[in-house]
Amino acid sequence: MQNKTKSPIIFPCGISMKNRFMLAPLTxxxxxxxxxxxxxxxxxxxxxxxxxxxxxxxxxxxxxxxGKGFPGQLGIFGDQLIDGHKKLTAKIKSHGSIAVIxxxxxxxxxxxxxxxxxxxxxxxxxxxxxRALSFEEVIELREDFINSAVRAQECGYDGVxxxxxxxxxxxxxxxxxxxxxxxxxxxxxxxxxxxxxxIVQGIREKCGNNFLLGVRLSPExxxxxxxxxxxxxxxxxxxxxxxxLDISLWxxxxxxxDEKHQNLxxxxxxxxxxxxxxxxxxxxxxxxxxxxHSILDSGVDFVxxxxxxxLHHDFPKQVIQNSDFKPIETPVSANYLKQEGLSxxxxxxxxxxxxxxxxxx
Numbered sequence: 001m002q003n004k005t006k007s008p009i010i011f012p013c014g015i016s017m018k019n020r021f022m023l024a025p026l027t028x029x030x031x032x033x034x035x036x037x038x039x040x041x042x043x044x045x046x047x048x049x050x051x052x053x054x055x056x057x058x059x060x061x062x063x064x065x066x067g068k069g070f071p072g073q074l075g076i077f078g079d080q081l082i083d084g085h086k087k088l089t090a091k092i093k094s095h096g097s098i099a100v101i102x103x104x105x106x107x108x109x110x111x112x113x114x115x116x117x118x119x120x121x122x123x124x125x126x127x128x129x130x131r132a133l134s135f136e137e138v139i140e141l142r143e144d145f146i147n148s149a150v151r152a153q154e155c156g157y158d159g160v161x162x163x164x165x166x167x168x169x170x171x172x173x174x175x176x177x178x179x180x181x182x183x184x185x186x187x188x189x190x191x192x193x194x195x196x197x198x199i200v201q202g203i204r205e206k207c208g209n210n211f212l213l214g215v216r217l218s219p220e221x222x223x224x225x226x227x228x229x230x231x232x233x234x235x236x237x238x239x240x241x242x243x244x245l246d247i248s249l250w251x252x253x254x255x256x257x258d259e260k261h262q263n264l265x266x267x268x269x270x271x272x273x274x275x276x277x278x279x280x281x282x283x284x285x286x287x288x289x290x291x292x293h294s295i296l297d298s299g300v301d302f303v304x305x306x307x308x309x310x311l312h313h314d315f316p317k318q319v320i321q322n323s324d325f326k327p328i329e330t331p332v333s334a335n336y337l338k339q340e341g342l343s344x345x346x347x348x349x350x351x352x353x354x355x356x357x358x359x360x361x
């Protein structure tokens with residue numbers, strides 16, 4: 001039973017991952033406001049590579065300045081950012097981990113006080129006061145995603161993950177609720193998913209077949225339709241353009257919210273798909289060694305770890321050594337988190353999570 005966690009995976013592109021653990025792309029607000037990598041973010045990610053995560057993924061990194069989603073976000077939108085990324089990739093890879101950057105654009109979820117201008121979206125959005133992208137801007141957005149992947153490759157990343165989840169811009173295009181465009185990027189599912197597929201195709205063409213390419217999708221919330229997300233997943237697999245599919249479930253052990261899909265658990269909806277050679281990873285409340293084994297035994301290829309990876313920089317090592325490993329009980333002290341590689345800024349950010357950080361008296 002223990003062997004599955006430490007057995008390697010070979011992705012379709014030929015890259016090998018030494019075990020079954022990926023660090024989730026976690027918002028941490030630790031970098032500089034101009035998108036430059038900070039020493040704090042470098043330290044946080046390097047420690048996870050040292051802790052034996054087989055794949056270390058950065059936080060969401062924006063491909064356009066207007067796509068910044070939170071303060072202190074690591075960027076990949078310009079060549080001036082390359083040196084920091086080169087330093088990071090060299091360090092991650094020195095520990096035998098795969099270095100992957102998540103390509104992101106927040107769209108209408110870009111806060112006005114962070115980008116100092118009106119946010120953009122597939123179509124005008126009254127609630128967020130975001131404006132619709134012109135056709136030319138959609139093409140520019142596509143090219144900026146692709147160019148950021150090329151830049152990432154130049155920085156030494158083994159691959160990229162295209163962030164199509166959590167209500168950010170690619171989700172906004174996919175969502176029939178949000179996307180009201182009348183051109184070829186709106187309307188039918190084929191049109192709403194066109195931008196995602198064009199980005200993926202463009203990255204594969206520019207970065208080659210040996211570059212690791214993943215896509216993150218979330219099947220619920222933000223106007224997502226479970227069946228549509230499954231259709232897109234299968235199409236990505238059928239077209240053999242990606243190496244892995246990262247499904248963010250929020251909770252891997254729950255039933256779908258939509259009653260008409262409650263014939264299967266949310267996880268089973270994806271493990272039952274024919275993904276051909278594409279590897280599947282899922283995220284959502286995989287917290288203990290027991291959880292890890294349960295998910296791997298369900299047919300998932302590797303696990304994506306967030307919360308437990310914050311609490312234990314060496315979570316993979318702990319679970320490989322002890323299949324019953326349980327993370328430390330929360331709330332934990334700020335000092336404990338600092339020993340686990342979180343900066344003051346990241347600790348402060350984690351106070352948003354209920355009962356995670358102890359209140360100092």
